[in-house]
Amino acid sequence: MLVEPGKAARPVEMKNDLHEMQQMVGGPIQALYPWEEPVAIVCNDxxxxxxxxxxxxxxxxxxxxxxxxxxxxxxxxxxxxxEKQMQKYQQMFLSPEKFIQTPEGLLCIRINPVVSPKPKTKKPPNHER
Structure with a gap:
């Protein structure tokens, strides 16, 4: 599950290859284990x-x-x-976050993703009388 700044989390496929992981995060990798579940967050060290x-x-x-x-x-x-973890972490990181410096420190604002409405399809006119 790839999480980029300013974007909703999205599933990606990648090889279990150090070079590809480094490319994904833009530099040397660091693994974090913030949860008891057997998952890792891999970020730029x-x-x-x-x-x-x-x-x-x-x-x-x-x-x-x-x-x-x-x-x-x-x-x-x-x-x-x-599949269950994919749904869980995509939902967890769905909303991008914006950070604003204030006199008291950083303020984090979660931005709800915009869902585009489905285009309405016109029904053909009813020619029956």
């Missing part, structure tokens, strides 16, 4: 130092800078998320 845009608040104690992805864990390896 130097994201804040590089000045990457702030992305999402993590469990009310940290902010992840730059793109990151959520993946499963099997043993010591990263793996795919289950």
């Amino acid at each position: 130097e994201g804040k130092n590089m000045g990457l845009p702030l992305n999402r608040v993590l469990e009310n104690y940290d902010i992840i800078a730059g793109a990151f992805f959520v993946c499963g864990i099997q043993g010591e390896n990263f793996s795919s998320l289950t």
Whole structure:
């Protein structure tokens, strides 16, 4: 599940390859394990130092800078998320967050994604009399 600054989370397919993971997050990777569930957040280890845009608040104690992805864990390896996990983490990171500097510190505003209405289709005129 890829989570980019200013965007809703979206499923992606990628190889379990260090180079591809580094490309996904824009630099050296760091794995975080904030939950008891066997999943990891993989982000750029130097994201804040590089000045990457702030992305999402993590469990009310940290902010992840730059793109990151959520993946499963099997043993010591990263793996795919289950379908249930995909739904859970896509919903968790669905709304982008905007950060504003205030005199008291950072203010985080969650932006609800815009859902486009379905186009209305006109019914053909009824020619029966």
